[in-house]
Amino acid sequence: MNSPDPDEKPALVSAYLAHLTHERRLSPLTGKSYARDLAVLLQLSEAVPLNQLRAHDIRHFVAKLHGGGLSGRSLARMLSAWRGFYRYLSRHHGYSDNPCNGMRVPKSPKNLPHALSPDETARLMAFDHDDPLSVRDRAMFELFYSSGLRLAELTQLRPEDIHFAEGTVRVQGKGGKTRVVPVGSYALQALQAWLTQRAGMLKPGETALFVSLRGCQISPRAVEYRLDAWAARQNLGNQVHPHALRHSFASHVLQSSGDLRAVQEMLGHASISTTQVYTHLDFQHLAKIYDSAHPRAKRKK
Secondary structure (H helix, E strand, O other): OOOOOOOOHHHHHHHHHHHHHHOOOOOHHHHHHHHHHHHHHHHHHOOOOHHHOOHHHHHHHHHHHHHOOOOHHHHHHHHHHHHHHHHHHHHHOOOOOOOOOOOOOOOOOOOOOOOOOHHHHHHHHOOOOOOHHHHHHHHHHHHHHHHOOOHHHHHOOOHHHEEOOOOEEEEEOHHHOEEEEEOOHHHHHHHHHHHHHHOOOOOOOOOOOOEOOOOOEOOHHHHHHHHHHHHHHOOOOOOOOHHHHHHHHHHHHHHHHOOHHHHHHHHOOOOHHHHOHHHHHHHHHHHHHHHHHOOOOOOOO
16 A cells, blocks of 8 residues: 655545554544545645645644634643644655654643532432333433543443442443442442333444444444533533533542542552542532631632
8 A cells, every 4th residue: 555645635634533543452432533634734735745744833823723712721622632743654655853842832721520429410310210211311421430430431431340249330441441440329229220121222342331222333423412401401501511420429439538549540540640639629618618617718709
């Protein structure tokens, strides 16, 4: 097979995305994210060949995107995708320069993840589950909250990943890393109820734990839609994303145990620094208790 012409930018991007999928074995969601970020690079570079872009061009692109309202965090992710793309071009297509090396992005305020309170979480789960889809939804939400899963991890589960006797779930996380996480009794009961309903909905050959009405593996977008709809019905106010349940799991376990390392392992974080954001959530919880309990805590208005 001939290599794509260096000036054929879309062909080079396609080759890189294929490399990520087949050799790096990145998830479909991660692949889509890379595709979006690289599409921005192609749009900004216009007719300039990729091997002619220099550091000042990348700096100009970053400034333009930041001026258009893109946050520092989003810019950092995008720049990481561009940098990885150029590393691939250097290794496989003879590019001599990576114009993204050493590039910095503007810092943006670090937003704490939104977490539901224990009462809000209980209210979210307290809906009637008297049809197959509501039984499925209850099982998904209970498992999210019980085990702190990522959205992509949940949709990729198979029934054999649930070990009822041990009360655990085997999860394939980022980078293909596998971890085993405890599952609580409420989630196990909801999963058993769902498996009974699943048998009558399953399309022949489908192996996913959670399926749609058509019997195929449920999509991440469908999970987001269902959770948002149930949150609205349960009068939870703001939009509730699946990651809110993951964040709720982490902050509630940390509040009860104080064991940051255990939370890191259950979440599948490669670095403890990623998990440490939940110590801020824990402090917020303690600060609220302090403000309501201490006679000299509240400021005079």
